[in-house]
Amino acid sequence: MVQNFRQAFWNEPMVFELGNNRRRGFILPKAEETIQREIGEIDKLIPSNIRRTKPPKLPQLSEVEVVRHYTRLSQMNYGVDLGFYPLGSCTMKYNPKINEVLAELPGITMIHPYQNEETVQGILEVLYWLERWLAEITGMYEVCLQPAAGAHAEFLGALIMRAYHKLNGDETKRSELIVPDSAHGTNPASGTMAGFKIVVVPSDNEGCVDLKALKEAVSEHTAGLMLTNPNTLGIFERNIEEIAKIIHSSGGLLYYDGANLNAILGKVRPGDMGFDIVHINIHKTFGTPHGGGGPGAGPIGVSEQLAKFLPIPRIVFDGNRYRLDYNRPYSVGKIRSFYGNVAVLLKAYAYILSLGAEGLEQIAEVSVLNANYLVKKLRGIKGLTLPYDEAKPRKHECVFSAERLKKQTGISALHIAKRLLDYGFHAPTIYFPLIVKEALMIEPTESFEKETLDKFAETMRKIVKEAYENPEKLLKAPENTAVPRVDEVKASHPRTMTLSWKMYQQKLKEMRNNY
Amino acid sequence: MKEIGIKTIDELYVDVPEKYQLKRRLNLPEGRSEPEVKQYVERLLARNITCKDMPIFLGAGCWPHYVPAVVNAIIRRGELSTSYTPYQPEISQGMLQILFEYQSMICELTEMEVANCSMYDWASALGEAARMAVRVTHRNEVLIPKIIHPERKTALQTYVEPAGIIVREINYERETGQLSLQDLKEKISEKTAAVYVENPSYLGFIETNVKEIEQETHAKGALFIVGVDPTSLGVLKPPGEYGADIVVGEGQPLGNPMNYGGPLLGIFACRNDLRLVRQMPGRIIGMTTTVNGNHKAFCMALQTREQHIRREKATSNICSNESLCAVAAAVYMALLGPKGFRELSKTIMLKANYAIKMLSEIEGLRVPVFNSVHFKEFTVNFDAAGLAVNEVHRRLLKCGIHGGKNVSRDFPELGETALYCVTEVHSKDDIDRLAAALEQIVRGK
Numbered sequence: 021m022v023q024n025f026r027q028a029f030w031n032e033p034m035v036f037e038l039g040n041n042r043r044r045g046f047i048l049p050k051a052e053e054t055i056q057r058e059i060g061e062i063d064k065l066i067p068s069n070i071r072r073t074k075p076p077k078l079p080q081l082s083e084v085e086v087v088r089h090y091t092r093l094s095q096m097n098y099g100v101d102l103g104f105y106p107l108g109s110c111t112m113k114y115n116p117k118i119n120e121v122l123a124e125l126p127g128i129t130m131i132h133p134y135q136n137e138e139t140v141q142g143i144l145e146v147l148y149w150l151e152r153w154l155a156e157i158t159g160m161y162e163v164c165l166q167p168a169a170g171a172h173a174e175f176l177g178a179l180i181m182r183a184y185h186k187l188n189g190d191e192t193k194r195s196e197l198i199v200p201d202s203a204h205g206t207n208p209a210s211g212t213m214a215g216f217k218i219v220v221v222p223s224d225n226e227g228c229v230d231l232k233a234l235k236e237a238v239s240e241h242t243a244g245l246m247l248t249n250p251n252t253l254g255i256f257e258r259n260i261e262e263i264a265k266i267i268h269s270s271g272g273l274l275y276y277d278g279a280n281l282n283a284i285l286g287k288v289r290p291g292d293m294g295f296d297i298v299h300i301n302i303h304k305t306f307g308t309p310h311g312g313g314g315p316g317a318g319p320i321g322v323s324e325q326l327a328k329f330l331p332i333p334r335i336v337f338d339g340n341r342y343r344l345d346y347n348r349p350y351s352v353g354k355i356r357s358f359y360g361n362v363a364v365l366l367k368a369y370a371y372i373l374s375l376g377a378e379g380l381e382q383i384a385e386v387s388v389l390n391a392n393y394l395v396k397k398l399r400g401i402k403g404l405t406l407p408y409d410e411a412k413p414r415k416h417e418c419v420f421s422a423e424r425l426k427k428q429t430g431i432s433a434l435h436i437a438k439r440l441l442d443y444g445f446h447a448p449t450i451y452f453p454l455i456v457k458e459a460l461m462i463e464p465t466e467s468f469e470k471e472t473l474d475k476f477a478e479t480m481r482k483i484v485k486e487a488y489e490n491p492e493k494l495l496k497a498p499e500n501t502a503v504p505r506v507d508e509v510k511a512s513h514p515r516t517m518t519l520s521w522k523m524y525q526q527k528l529k530e531m532r533n534n535y
Numbered sequence: 536m537k538e539i540g541i542k543t544i545d546e547l548y549v550d551v552p553e554k555y556q557l558k559r560r561l562n563l564p565e566g567r568s569e570p571e572v573k574q575y576v577e578r579l580l581a582r583n584i585t586c587k588d589m590p591i592f593l594g595a596g597c598w599p600h601y602v603p604a605v606v607n608a609i610i611r612r613g614e615l616s617t618s619y620t621p622y623q624p625e626i627s628q629g630m631l632q633i634l635f636e637y638q639s640m641i642c643e644l645t646e647m648e649v650a651n652c653s654m655y656d657w658a659s660a661l662g663e664a665a666r667m668a669v670r671v672t673h674r675n676e677v678l679i680p681k682i683i684h685p686e687r688k689t690a691l692q693t694y695v696e697p698a699g700i701i702v703r704e705i706n707y708e709r710e711t712g713q714l715s716l717q718d719l720k721e722k723i724s725e726k727t728a729a730v731y732v733e734n735p736s737y738l739g740f741i742e743t744n745v746k747e748i749e750q751e752t753h754a755k756g757a758l759f760i761v762g763v764d765p766t767s768l769g770v771l772k773p774p775g776e777y778g779a780d781i782v783v784g785e786g787q788p789l790g791n792p793m794n795y796g797g798p799l800l801g802i803f804a805c806r807n808d809l810r811l812v813r814q815m816p817g818r819i820i821g822m823t824t825t826v827n828g829n830h831k832a833f834c835m836a837l838q839t840r841e842q843h844i845r846r847e848k849a850t851s852n853i854c855s856n857e858s859l860c861a862v863a864a865a866v867y868m869a870l871l872g873p874k875g876f877r878e879l880s881k882t883i884m885l886k887a888n889y890a891i892k893m894l895s896e897i898e899g900l901r902v903p904v905f906n907s908v909h910f911k912e913f914t915v916n917f918d919a920a921g922l923a924v925n926e927v928h929r930r931l932l933k934c935g936i937h938g939g940k941n942v943s944r945d946f947p948e949l950g951e952t953a954l955y956c957v958t959e960v961h962s963k964d965d966i967d968r969l970a971a972a973l974e975q976i977v978r979g980k
Contacts (some may be wrong), residue, residue: 022832027626031830032632034632034636034639035636035640035869036636036639037864039872043872044871044874044875045605045869045871045872046603046605046870046871046875047875048601048871048875048878048879048959049877049882051882051885051886051889051957051963052962052963054777054887054963055886055889056885058889058892059885059888059889061657061890062881062885063770065884065888065908066741066742066771066908067743067908068774069743070734070741070742070743070745070771070772071771071772072768072769072770072771072772072773073772075873075874075876075877076640076644076646076768076769076770076773076876077641077643077873078643078644078869078872078873078876079869079872080870080872080873080874080979081869081870081872083556083870085609086605086866086869086870087605089869090609090633090862090865090869091609091612092629093628093629093632093633094609094612094614094615094629095629096627096628096629097614097615097618097626097627097628097629097630098614098618098623098626098627099613099614099615099616099617099618100613101614101617102613102614102617105619107619107622112617112619115616115617116955118569118572118573120611120616120699121573122572122573122576122577122580124607125576125577125580125924126585126587127577127579127580127583127585127926128580128583128794128795129581129586129602129792129793129794130586130587130599130792130793131583131584131585131586131794131795132586132591132593132596132597132793132796132937133597133793133795133796133797134593134940135584135591135593135596135937135961136928136932136937138932139583139584139932139937140583140584140664140795141582141583142579142580142581142582142583143580143583143795144581145579146576146579146580150781152624153563156561156562156563157563158559168655168656168659168760168797168798168855168857168974169655169854169855169856170852170854170855171852171853171854171952172655172659172853175852176883178949179693179697182697189699195973204843205841205842205844205845205846205849205854206842206843206852206854208842208846209842209845209846209847209849209851209852210849210852211847212847212848212849212852213694213697213698213851213852215697215698217697218847219845221611225730229926233846233962245900255550256548256550256551258550258551258552260552260555261554261555265606265659284551286560286561287551287556287557287559287811288548288549288551288555288556288557289555289557291931292555292557298643301855303855308542308619309613309859310617310618310619310855311610311615311616311618311857311858311859311860311862312615312616312618312619312620312621312627312630312634312854312858312859312862313619313620313621313652313818313855313856313857313858313859314653314798314855314856314857314858314859315654315797315798315855315856315857315858315859315860316855318855326682329572334944335551337604347747352656352693353690353692353693354686354689354690354692354693355659355690356597356655356656356658356659356690356797356799357597357657357658357684357687357690357796357797357799358596358652358686358795358796358797358799359655359687359795359796360796360797361794361796361797361798362794362795362796362797362798362799363792363794363795363797364797365817366576369576370572370576370781370788372563372564373564373566373567373572373575373576374566374567374569374572375565375566376563376564376565376567376898377560377561377562377566378560378566379566380561381560381561381564383944384721385544385547387548388544388548389536389539389544389547392536392539392541392547393539393741396538396539396540397538401908402553403841406816407640412550413546413547413548413549413550415547418546428579428878436625438623438625439721441623441625441626446619447622447623447625449622452843478926492741496578498625498626499624500624501625501628501812502625502628503625503628503825503830503832504625504630504825504826504827504829504830505625505825505827506625506823506824506825506826506832506834507824507825507826507832508624508823508832508834508835510823510824510835511821511822511823511833511834511835511836512821512837512839514809516823517821517836517837518651518821518822518823519648519649519650519812519819519820519821519822519836520638520639520650521635521636521639521641521642521643522642522643522648523648523649524822525809526648526807
């Protein structure tokens with residue numbers, strides 16, 4: 021049985037179209053009368069050339085209108101709490117509610133980052149031990165919690181590579197960063213930001229890094245290699261020892277993109293495989309919610325020889341007190357204010373505390389089991405193929421191709437994705453990795469039970485059947501979401517592009533004038 | 536397992552080389568039940584002394600502000616908090632509309648026309664703005680004020696250094712702290728990609744010569760970048776009205792708690808000029824319609840700038856951002872409206888200036904160091920009292936009060952100076968207590 025689904029639709033106006041100028045949603049405490057008397061009129065205090073004369077055109081709503089507006093909008097949004105979200109490489113797993121409760125305690129929300137260390141020993145203890153635990157999980161020497169996201173950590177990792185080569189007097193020479201063609205888009209983008217030239221190496225016919233091509237790409241200009249293992253095809257880079265040897269013997273460093281860490285928790289550690297730098301996506305592997313795009317957190321782990329380059333400050337513990345150490349002469353500096361996305365990191369701390377070593381290992385096992393179960397259920401559906409060695413077990417995710425289906429019916433991966441929405445599932449990642457044509461990248465995670473996976477597989481089967489029998493239906497998808505197909509081209513076309521309410525008002529005015 | 540024909544899970548890991556397989560359990564604490572975890576973490580966090588326990592006069596890039604209950608009620612909703620980046624717009628209209636409204640409200644507040652839906656924080660937003668200015672102008676020097684948050688400056692340098700961008704500092708007037716127009720004129724050149732100022736400045740005073748700085752900047756063909764604390768924009772002229780090309784800032788005060796410094800919310804806005812917009816970093820939500828034209832709809836716009844499409848040629852590597860903080864900010868701005876915003880700015884400024892007045896009456900203190908109008912933060916100098924900031928703060932802490940940030944090391948020319956912050960959460964009583972305690976400390980040294 022496939023599931024029936026109909027997403028809520030409120031013909032909800034823009035917040036600017038609601039309310040009126042007599043309404044307000046929040047009353048602020050006024051400054052005490054004595055203060056008002058003593059200081060007098062604010063407008064007299066501010067020099068006229070810097071005083072605001074026109075109030076901002078913000079909406080004017082009552083409190084309940086605000087609540088209703090945003091609650092209605094929330095009903096037109098899909099999250100893991102509602103159902104299966106097999107967005108490959110994004111690890112959309114359950115986000116335990118207890119962690120949200122803990123992150124709302126005043127002991128975290130109401131402390132300031134510059135407080136005297138004696139007054140924040142509790143949070144420093146959390147952060148210190150989270151660093152130690154993440155170091156143990158990844159097999160690295162030291163971990164730093166500062167990056168706000170995975171890509172932020174990649175940027176930092178690339179900067180650490182530069183700092184390392186600079187210290188060796190190699191900075192100008194080592195200008196190339198190697199990434200496989202199956203890499204996440206952030207890898208080359210981060211490398212470029214850090215000033216590297218990107219060298220792309222192809223995958224072999226098993227979906228792994230092509231060793232021959234890698235050997236050819238490596239030279240005295242190589243700063244390092246960025247690698248995901250298991251890779252974006254869900255395949256473990258079995259030649260990792262050889263890869264590490266090639267990179268290290270050329271003087272380069274090995275960077276581990278932790279987007280796919282979920283599959284190997286407690287099974288195999290990046291540090292043991294020879295990686296010098298590792299980042300961890302807390303919002304993927306450690307169960308913190310993605311928040312519609314963020315906040316996440318991207319701690320970075322390094323080997324002993326690179327620890328001195330980590331950003332400041334470092335949390336140190338003398339066995340009695342925790343403190344922040346800014347005295348790190350080799351540090352690459354800072355990549356943001358303060359110490360990291362602490363509220364997110366606290367949730368990860370509670371997550372590890374709940375699961376322990378055994379629980380984390382089970383996560384890896386069940387997530388891999390689920391991915392392979394889906395491979396089994398989806399393989400053999402007419403029109404879909406599993407590129408690269410079919411017999412090989414997948415790890416956390418699997419990538420199917422709808423190329424054959426497209427040739428035979430005109431129905432593409434995009435159409436399948438949109439049609440899945442109609443059945444109450446989020447779509448997989450599509451058209452990625454780039455090396456698979458019409459890719460459907462499916463990551464079930466450990467959070468969904470067999471019944472859901474069966475239902476998903478059955479729905480896929482049904483959609484493919486529709487593609488052969490009634491492709492018109494699919495071209496019209498989605499129909500059961502809040503709105504049907506959105507015109508994305510219009511959104512980016514210079515003539516129609518509308519990026520704010522102000523721009524919209526200007527466009528309306530222009531149209532009226534022209535008329 | 537039966538279905539896929541395996542007997543043990545290990546069969547799924549056969550391709551992991553034997554020598555790398557972890558043959559032991561990870562060395563981590565034993566797993567615990569929910570009540571145990573709750574109790575453990577609660578006890579740990581109870582060891583922190585919060586601004587509920589004592590008045591804290593710290594700001595410097597992360598400020599104590601009240602978060603209305605409605606904000607939490609909305610961001611707690613799983614439909615929003617457990618969603619991913621809205622790659623599938625049809626099923627994500629809720630988040631998309633909220634983020635579009637966030638962008639729009641930031642535009643109203645700053646009087647800019649385009650905003651993205653968040654950067655990590657002010658510091659990284661500034662780093663990206665500097666890189667963007669260099670891409671737009673094809674020049675490679677950025678001028679910043681000497682009075683700037685040292686961490687923000689370090690982050691800026693970390694961001695721009697790999698691109699070969701040179702950061703130069705503009706001096707300030709000793710008496711007022713205001714950016715030195717003369718020094719600006721001397722340092723600005725055909726190489727200048729952008730001039731950056733902050734309003735209010737890091738040390739709390741209001742920068743009043745912004746129009747002159749803007750004219751100087753544009754006369755040389757450079758971009759004008761302005762950094763803001765949004766809580767000031769109820770009373771201070773928005774940067775869009777004095778010619779800013781790019782606006783960055785810290786959105787944490789808009790409905791987001793301090794959280795020991797993170798997550799924060801980087802504001803990033805610019806003028807509606809395609810030359811600029813095409814070079815913007817980060818996700819931008821656009822308003823469009825459905826393909827059949829029947830509904831208004833929203834989706835991510837200009838994705839061809841981004842890493843998942845453009846890879847090494849992207850304008851930025853940013854992927855995950857701070858969307859849920861932007862949702863909080865949207866709810867906050869909608870709750871306050873124009874009147875609430877003006878009141879917020881007014882209350883903060885009144886209270887801060889009351890604190891300035893009370894503290895300046897204490898013999899031995901110089902408050903503020905600069906002869907300029909201050910918004911919510913101000914400097915307190917202890918030189919005449921012959922006291923070191925750290926010593927004063929240690930004694931304040933004994934009275935159950937947390938002093939401001941010690942800035943003596945970052946600005947040695949200012950002597951023993953701390954940066955204090957007062958917002959709407961501080962009561963008159965808190966301020967009076969601070970003044971009384973400082974007086975005692977100065978007198979009793």
